[in-house]
Amino acid sequence: DAKTTQPTSMDCAEGRAANLPCNHSTISGNEYVYWYRQIHSQGPQYIIHGLKNNETNEMASLIITEDRKSSTLILPHATLRDTAVYYCIVRKVGGTSYGKLTFGQGTILTVHP
């Protein structure tokens, strides 16, 4: 599976947009970009995923560059409850991978009042 690179930590003011970058320069054609977050002492929560088109749901937006080598997760109006570790994951589907997720260290997002 392709490896991802994320900043170790980021800060954001409450009410502002949080833009979390992720590099995945070795991504393959059959690999999706997934985002999860983990609030302290809880299981990871699925946020959003995409292949090559930009995606939006009730939680966030995902912007994937045209060459698919990087992406940005956008939380449009961050709240204190969005403070968490955010994981960018490249997930292979098909073949013998069975859709397994490989988690890296993620980005610690801290939202300040």
Added chain:
Amino acid sequence: SQTIHQWPATLVQPVGSPLSLECTVEGTSNPNLYWYRQAAGRGLQLLFYSVGIGQISSEVPQNLSASRPQDRQFILSSKKLLLSDSGFYLCAWSVNEYQPQHFGDGTRLSIL
């Protein structure tokens, strides 16, 4: 809607004792099931996954085993726990390999 349950939430066990962690999913049938472990200060590591009853695949060699006795039940076991087995154990499910995985609240295991 689908829900996933893990228990217990926390567990303290002595070295050398057996282990059994249980995970069940409701509201779906024939899900893919996964066991992950998160050691302190580290990312999640996939331990086992299952695509059907009795079908278990292991990702890393270790002191643990998994079983799927029923369609929506996934069990993580050990005959003799080691200190290195301490960690946060998470169960996850997905409809199939193409859909997102959804995680339970985890079991925090401490080995003394």
